[in-house]
Amino acid sequence: MKYVNRISSEAHKLVMRTIKPGAYEYNAEAMFMNYCYISGGCRNVSYTCICGSGHNSSILHYGHAAAPNNKIINDGDMCLFDMGASYCGYSSDITVSFPANGKFTEKQKIIYNTVLKARNAVFNSLRPGVSWVQMHLMANEVMLNELRDNGLLRGNVQDMLCDNIASIFQPHGLGHFLGCDVHDVGGYMADTPERPTAPGLRCLRTARKLEAGMVITVEPGCYFIDALLDKALNDDVMKKYLVPDKIEEFRGFGGVRIEDDVLITEKGMENLTNVPRT
Incomplete structure (x- = not known):
């Protein structure tokens, strides 16, 4: 690997x-x-x-x-x-x-650095015993803070997390096990935590705590998907957090994802991927 x-x-x-x-x-x-x-x-x-x-x-x-x-x-x-x-x-x-x-344009800088900060926050926390669910929530919180600070969102970030605002921009889980299959087995088994049912968490490919020897992808992303933006802008709960004029500026932007393959070690993690990130 x-x-x-x-x-x-x-x-x-x-x-x-x-x-x-x-x-x-x-x-x-x-x-x-x-x-x-x-x-x-x-x-x-x-x-x-x-x-x-x-x-x-x-x-x-x-x-x-x-x-x-x-x-x-x-x-x-x-x-x-x-x-x-x-x-x-x-x-x-x-x-x-x-x-x-x-x-990079200014808009591209904003979104790229938003995703990179989420990835780095997760990297700094990866070690045996850490909950993958908590890593996903951490990435979401970092990205919501950045989007708010750059004028795309407004309001309290903890309220945004409760109302599933992160899923507008990152409609997938933080990552997945990797091995003999690109989405490898072991996410949900008889003796592991069950799949979460909460919106924004049910897409996670595992809810386990990390163990030394696991290889898992870390892949936060931020995307501007018309169907999800339109749905949120017409939702009475979600739309109060969105700044419509600023959101419109990013229509057609596309998205940013940063994905690394990570080995969990006894004391932390080793990034197996070596590509430019800054």
């Missing part, structure tokens, strides 16, 4: 250095897959590559047969590339987000 993470990280860095506006999204996919095979002997990827640019970066599992990474990448687009090689049956799962032209 360390090896396939290293190869996948190097492949991502090649794509980040090379891709430019005017290329097709599938050019990035092909470049990634070629590097992993020709330089690392990784014949397969762990899942269908997700190479979203612009609005497509807000589509969580973009890249499937009906949306096959075939948009032209435009100047000013945010790219969200979620790709991981497989080696000897073991998976990797890495996401990078960056501006196609190499220069």
Whole structure:
């Protein structure tokens, strides 16, 4: 798993250095897959590559047969590339987000740094005995604070957490186990905590406490998905937290996700992923 993470990280860095506006999204996919095979002997990827640019970066599992990474990448687009090689049956799962032209706009800075702060907060807390549910809630709290401080939200963040405002912007769980499958087994078993039923938590792929030897992804994200924004703006509870004019400025932005593959150790964690984050 360390090896396939290293190869996948190097492949991502090649794509980040090379891709430019005017290329097709599938050019990035092909470049990634070629590097992993020709330089690392990784014949397969762990899942269908997700190479979203612009609005497509807000589509969580973009890249499937009906949306096959075939948009032209435009100047000013945010790219969200979620790709991981497989080696000897073991998976990797890495996401990078960056501006196609190499220069962050002010809006892109806000959202990228929001997600990065959430990721760093989780990293600083990962160790055996920590509840994955609490890690997810921590990431949500950090992102809500940042979105409020940057004028997209208003009100008390604890109230926002209770009213599930985070799910408007991050409609998925913080991460999943990783191993012989990209979404590996072990999330919910007979002797582990049951799946939470609360809104915003029922999408979590595990509610377990972390143990040394586990490999899990940490992948906070912030997206501007029209259907979720429209629903929230028409919901009497949710809309009181949203600043409509500011939200409209981010329509079509797409999304940012930062995903690392992490080994839980006896004393903390080891990040198996090595790609630029700042």
